[in-house]
Amino acid sequence: MSPKRRGRPPGPSDTRDRILASARELFARSGIDKTSIRSIASAAGVDAALVHHYFGTKQQLFIAAVRIPIDxxxxxxxxxxxxxxxxxxxxxxxxxxxxxxxxxxxxxxxxxxxxxxxxxxxxxxxxxxxxxxxxxxxxxxxxxxxxxxxxxxxxxxxxxxxxxxxxxxxxxxxxxxxxxxxxxxxxxxxxxxxxxxxxx
CATH class of the missing domain: 1.10.357 (Tetracycline Repressor; domain 2)
Structure with missing residues (x-):
């Protein structure tokens, strides 16, 4: 049985930040077309459905990752x-x-x-x-x-x-x-x- 993790459990903001960090790294390395939602989710340690939940489409995730204030x-x-x-x-x-x-x-x-x-x-x-x-x-x-x-x-x-x-x-x-x-x-x-x- 694995030991319990200390400190407060990760919350929504931690999850969003992990997804965004992974997205920035993968988008910068491989571009938009060659980066999948699944690969971003895997790098962030979350389910792909959670990425869609927070950000919607891959295009919307890219906009959030680049921090563009308008679509x-x-x-x-x-x-x-x-x-x-x-x-x-x-x-x-x-x-x-x-x-x-x-x-x-x-x-x-x-x-x-x-x-x-x-x-x-x-x-x-x-x-x-x-x-x-x-x-x-x-x-x-x-x-x-x-x-x-x-x-x-x-x-x-x-x-x-x-x-x-x-x-x-x-x-x-x-x-x-x-x-x-x-x-x-x-x-x-x-x-x-x-x-x-x-x-x-």
């Missing part, structure tokens, strides 16, 4: 209805007002924390497996070019985040949102649908 699908969702030749302007027009908002401050704080820690893999998973799945399949022309197109777009958008919100470079930081969106939109559209060197 990104609420932002990305409208892009499904946006014509392909308007995506370049729609993306910054959706994202910049969000980043400039009070909720956006939480997003930037999360990004700053992830970049400063050991969870950069979570950002990579988010960009490649959430954004790419939603947008990349629509711009996959020629076939196979979707992922690199999305990575070029990500490089531009992450650059805006770094310059405007993390490094706070002036006067870029104080430019009107629409001016920034209108300036980068042609680049984004070219990345999404234009000819790219080396992409045949």
């Amino acid at each position: 990104p699908m609420l932002v990305i969702g409208p892009l499904r209805e946006t014509p392909i030749d308007e995506l370049g302007s729609a993306l910054p027009s959706l994202l910049l007002p969000l980043w400039d908002s009070e909720m956006g401050a939480g997003l930037i704080a999360t990004l700053r924390s992830l970049l400063a820690g050991t969870e950069v893999g979570l950002i990579r998973s988010f960009l490649q497996e959430v954004i790419a799945v939603e947008v990349g399949s629509r711009v996959d022309n020629p076939v196979g070019s979707g992922p690199i197109r999305i990575q070029f777009v990500a490089s531009q958008l992450v650059g805006v985040v770094m310059a405007r919100y993390i490094l706070e470079l002036e006067p870029f930081k104080s430019l009107p949102v629409q001016q920034v969106a209108d300036t980068i939109a042609p680049n984004l559209q070219r990345y999404l649908t234009g000819d790219l060197p080396g992409v045949v």
